[in-house]
Amino acid sequence: MSEQNCTHDCSSCGEACPSRQADPKDFLEKPHEMSRIKKVIGVVSGKGGVGKSLVTSMLAVLLNRRGYHTAVLDADITGPSIPKVFGIKERAKAIPAGMLPSRTKTGVDIMSINLLLNDETEPVVWRGPIIAGAVKQFWTDVIWEDVDYMFVDMPPGTGDVPLTVFQSIPLDGIVIVTSPQELVGMIVEKAVNMAKTMNIPIVGVVENMSYVECPDCGRKLFVFGESRLDEAAAKHGLTVLGRLPLNPDIAKLCDAGDIESFQGEWLNGAADAIEARQ
Numbered sequence: 374m375s376e377q378n379c380t381h382d383c384s385s386c387g388e389a390c391p392s393r394q395a396d397p398k399d400f401l402e403k404p405h406e407m408s409r410i411k412k413v414i415g416v417v418s419g420k421g422g423v424g425k426s427l428v429t430s431m432l433a434v435l436l437n438r439r440g441y442h443t444a445v446l447d448a449d450i451t452g453p454s455i456p457k458v459f460g461i462k463e464r465a466k467a468i469p470a471g472m473l474p475s476r477t478k479t480g481v482d483i484m485s486i487n488l489l490l491n492d493e494t495e496p497v498v499w500r501g502p503i504i505a506g507a508v509k510q511f512w513t514d515v516i517w518e519d520v521d522y523m524f525v526d527m528p529p530g531t532g533d534v535p536l537t538v539f540q541s542i543p544l545d546g547i548v549i550v551t552s553p554q555e556l557v558g559m560i561v562e563k564a565v566n567m568a569k570t571m572n573i574p575i576v577g578v579v580e581n582m583s584y585v586e587c588p589d590c591g592r593k594l595f596v597f598g599e600s601r602l603d604e605a606a607a608k609h610g611l612t613v614l615g616r617l618p619l620n621p622d623i624a625k626l627c628d629a630g631d632i633e634s635f636q637g638e639w640l641n642g643a644a645d646a647i648e649a650r651q
């Protein structure tokens with residue numbers, strides 16, 4: 374087809390013309406040949422520190438409690454907190470065929486840059502392409518055995534690194550994590566646009582640090598003001614999957630590396646929605 378007659382619908386045309394748009398799926402990497410992974414859910418946030426790793430960990434724990442073999446691929450290379458909240462200290466192992474994830478007390482498989490560094494306090498000061506390369510290797514070089522649900526703790530934001538991760542790993546859905554201090558409308562919109570570009574369905578949104586519950590009377594205090602999440606979710610037709618309180622017991626469990634012991638029903642709706650996806 375000559376450029377003059379171009380319909381700009383590359384899906385029905387095989388020409389390698391200059392205006393041809395790359396299909397985002399063209400960049401997908403193949404997992405290790407010994408890996409078996411059924412579903413991959415990405416957990417994203419607009420910025421760091423909103424509790425993305427916490428939500429990722431809790432979802433992996435909840436689905437694991439429901440009898441599924443779950444895994445966490447920690448793609449947050451510059452702020453890797455997954456091994457810490459699960460209390461994993463020992464290094465990841467390598468065999469001739471590839472790398473093996475570490476297994477937590479209750480059987481969740483984990484791979485994180487912190488399991489490869491000699492000193493976990495060593496900062497990772499790599500540039501974007503190296504970071505994205507490391508994440509790709511967690512997908513291509515790690516042997517993920519019989520995983521029902523893999524949760525990918527994505528690098529925060531919607532910049533170059535998360536975009537590359539989006540393009541390399543075939544995500545079946547994403548969960549967006551927000552907090553009431555953020556410009557929620559903008560964050561949700563950015564994540565929605567990124568997911569649309571990549572053609573990945575959004576499972577829904579989780580709000581972290583939504584409220585504080587008074588330990589005496591149980592009243593919910595909205596310390597950051599009333600949430601604007603419902604409005605933003607409705608605008609984009611998204612489901613609000615759950616709200617997590619700012620809770621000192623949760624913080625203690627994270628610090629003690631014992632997130633697998635958490636009790637609370639806050640994310641059951643999110644786990645239901647993930648389990649219900651075909």
Ligand SMILES: Nc1ncnc2c1ncn2[C@@H]1O[C@H](COP(=O)(O)OP(=O)(O)OP(=O)(O)O)[C@@H](O)[C@H]1O
Nearest residue numbers: 421422423424425426427452618619620623624627
């Ligand atoms: N709802 C909560 N209640 C109590 N503490 C919380 C809550 N959410 C997060 N925290 C605390 O904040 C810490 C940081 O959260 P987390 O690592 O999940 O954020 P993040 O968005 O993944 O950050 P980063 O992008 O920097 O990795 C947790 O280890 C935990 O101690």
